[in-house]
Amino acid sequence: MTQKLAVIVIHGLGKQHKDFASAFIKDLHKTFSRLSGEKNPEARIVIKPVWWASVFADREEKLKQKLVGAPYNLRYTELREFMIHYLTDAVAYQPVEGGDQNYEAVHRTISKQLNQLCTEAGTDAPLCVISHSLRYTTFDKPIQVPSEGFSAKYPDIPGEWINFYDKDDVLGYPLKSVHPEYDKAVSEDRDVNVGTLIDSWNPLCHNRYLTSSKVITPIAEGLHKLWQQVNVNALTVHK
Numbered sequence: 001m002t003q004k005l006a007v008i009v010i011h012g013l014g015k016q017h018k019d020f021a022s023a024f025i026k027d028l029h030k031t032f033s034r035l036s037g038e039k040n041p042e043a044r045i046v047i048k049p050v051w052w053a054s055v056f057a058d059r060e061e062k063l064k065q066k067l068v069g070a071p072y073n074l075r076y077t078e079l080r081e082f083m084i085h086y087l088t089d090a091v092a093y094q095p096v097e098g099g100d101q102n103y104e105a106v107h108r109t110i111s112k113q114l115n116q117l118c119t120e121a122g123t124d125a126p127l128c129v130i131s132h133s134l135r136y137t138t139f140d141k142p143i144q145v146p147s148e149g150f151s152a153k154y155p156d157i158p159g160e161w162i163n164f165y166d167k168d169d170v171l172g173y174p175l176k177s178v179h180p181e182y183d184k185a186v187s188e189d190r191d192v193n194v195g196t197l198i199d200s201w202n203p204l205c206h207n208r209y210l211t212s213s214k215v216i217t218p219i220a221e222g223l224h225k226l227w228q229q230v231n232v233n234a235l236t237v238h239k
Contacts, residue, residue, distance in 0.1 A: 001234065002044070002227075002231045002234045003122065003124065003125060003126075003230050003231055003234070004043070004044060004045065004046055004120075004121040004122060004125050005044065005045045005046070005121065005125060005126055005128055005223060005226060005227055005230070006046055006048075006117040006118070006120075006121040006122075006125040006126065006127045006128065007045055007046065007047040007048070007117075007127075007128045007129075007130065007223065008047075008048055008049075008050060008110075008113060008114065008117060008127065008128070008129055008130070009021045009024065009025065009047060009048070009049045009050065009130045009131075009210075010049075010050045010052070010110065010129065010130070010131040010132070011049075011050070011051065011052070011053065011132050011133070012131065012132035012133020013133045013171075015053065015081060015082070016051065016053035017051075018051050018054070020049065020051060020053075020210075021047075021049035021051075021210065022049075023210075023211065024210040024211070024216070025047050025049065027211075027213075027216050028047065028216055028219060028220055028223075029041040029042070029045075029047075031213075031216055031217055031220035032044070032045060032220040032223055032224060035220055035221060035224045036224045036227070044227050045223055045227070046117055046120045046121040046125070048113040048114075048116055048117050049113070050109055050110050050113050051109065052105075052106045052109045052110065054109070055102060055105045055106055055109070056102070063084060064080075064081055064084050067080075067084065068080050068081070068084070078204070079203075079204070082203075082204065082206075082207075114127075124153070126150055126154070126226065126230055127147075127150075128222075128223060128226070130219060132209060132210065133171060133172075133206070140179045140181050141181065142175075142179075142181055142182050142185040142186070143161075143185070144185065145159035145160065145161040145185055145187075146158070146159030147159075154229070154230065157226070157229045157230070159187075160187045160222055160226075161185060161186045161187050161188075162186075162187055162188050162190055162218060162219075162222070163175045163176075163186050163188070163189045163190065164190050164192050164194075164209055164214075164215050165189065165190070165191060165192070166191075166192055166193055166194050166195070166200075166205050166206075166208075166209075167191060167193075168193075168195075168200070168201055168202055168203060168205050169194075169203060169205050169206045170203045170206075171203070171206050172206065174189035175189055176188075176189050190218070192209075192212065192214040192215060193205075193214070194208040194209050194211070194212040194214060194215065195208040195212070196208070
């Protein structure tokens with residue numbers, strides 16, 4: 001019996017809709033199926049999105065209406081909306097002394113989907129994280145890839161952390177040069193050009209990573225490779 005992979009998709013800062021990952025998951029399944037030959041990709045990878053923007057959405061929308069709309073009627077509405085949602089998310093997410101309501105609420109939404117992944121993919125399923133914009137790290141302490149638990153179970157399988165960034169994205173940066181610990185943790189800083197004719201040349205490309213084949217294809221390739229590595233013994237027996 002083969003082992004499924006658990007994949008969690010976490011959106012980043014800024015305005016996000018509940019179905020933010022629907023098209024991405026569909027494209028990822030399609031690409032994974034093409035690469036692996038598996039007609040039913042859900043049999044190998046279980047994907048769950050985390051929509052944590054709901055924690056702040058109502059308050060951010062009210063703030064936008066107060067600052068941008070009448071009587072001020074500020075210009076560059078889309079860009080201002082982008083900045084308002086980004087900045088308020090960044091501030092609101094920070095843990096505060098005496099009560100971490102926002103911080104805890106965000107993490108509860110993540111925990112809920114992780115529990116669902118355990119149910120559908122199995123408690124031993126390797127976890128792959130696809131995150132956008134917001135990184136749960138500090139300056140000198142990046143997340144450990146692979147985790148200690150994964151390394152203990154699969155000591156011969158190296159982890160992989162690919163950091164995609166677009167040079168036109170003022171919120172996207174290379175990570176390996178930030179600190180020696182990042183240089184060790186991050187497998188590759190990959191420069192990609194994402195977006196359409198409207199936004200591929202400006203900072204609005206920030207929200208286009210999950211729609212680009214330059215991002216989706218490498219992720220699907222990595223998942224297919226990992227699934228093969230994790231299931232090498234099962235595949236050998238099957239042959």
